Amino acid sequence: DTAVSQTPKYLVTQMGNDKSIKCEQNLGHDTMYWYKQDSKKFLKIMFSYNNKELIINETVPNRFSPKSPDKAHLNLHINSLELGDSAVYFCASSPSGPTSGRIYEQYFGPGTRLTVT
Amino acid sequence: KQEVTQIPAALSVPEGENLVLNCSFTDSAIYNLQWFRQDPGKGLTSLLLIQSSQREQTSGRLNASLDKSSGRSTLYIAASQPGDSATYLCAVKTGANNLFFGTGTRLTVIP
Numbered sequence: 001d002t003a004v005s006q007t008p009k010y011l012v013t014q015m016g017n018d019k020s021i022k023c024e025q026n027l028g029h030d031t032m033y034w035y036k037q038d039s040k041k042f043l044k045i046m047f048s049y050n051n052k053e054l055i056i057n058e059t060v061p062n063r064f065s066p067k068s069p070d071k072a073h074l075n076l077h078i079n080s081l082e083l084g085d086s087a088v089y090f091c092a093s094s095p096s097g098p099t100s101g102r103i104y105e106q107y108f109g110p111g112t113r114l115t116v117t
Numbered sequence: 118k119q120e121v122t123q124i125p126a127a128l129s130v131p132e133g134e135n136l137v138l139n140c141s142f143t144d145s146a147i148y149n150l151q152w153f154r155q156d157p158g159k160g161l162t163s164l165l166l167i168q169s170s171q172r173e174q175t176s177g178r179l180n181a182s183l184d185k186s187s188g189r190s191t192l193y194i195a196a197s198q199p200g201d202s203a204t205y206l207c208a209v210k211t212g213a214n215n216l217f218f219g220t221g222t223r224l225t226v227i228p
Contacts, residue, residue: 106151107163
């Protein structure tokens, strides 16, 4: 069974549309993340959720809104898509919380390649 | 703010060679350092995790070292194989569960 899964794998859409990317982990982890990988392959964290609560919100336009219905899911909704949103988006999870000081590794999903035309 | 740099950006070696990938970071206050592999069009696979109190970790033909005081880590790959061709990323973990990634080294192992 896949530990961290994302859907869809590919997403092609037009500017101005609203879309969502779903992420699910079956590892029982407390913390989930969204990363964006740009055309230069540089990964940047966007959001981090611990037990359904937002912990990290880096400099991300408010058109991006994460939703965590439960601990195992962290979905990413994007409003009014722009050309610059084209990238690969990775979801990840880890068993540690942000205040625990514990040091566990993160497990990544396969990524969702978003293309905005 | 933490900055992670990887050198070289790309590397081509003949099959069988031993090689070293380098990673440097600016803030030594890290919890751990993780090496990942990324295959074209695919997600990240975690290779090795070194805690801040450790000096190295080994897994098969891979050996990662960490010198926290100097802000450096190396990934040593022994007896390289064509299947090792991929982009290798290092990432350091700071507080608040944040991972800072380097830009990666694209490795090509020539049969």
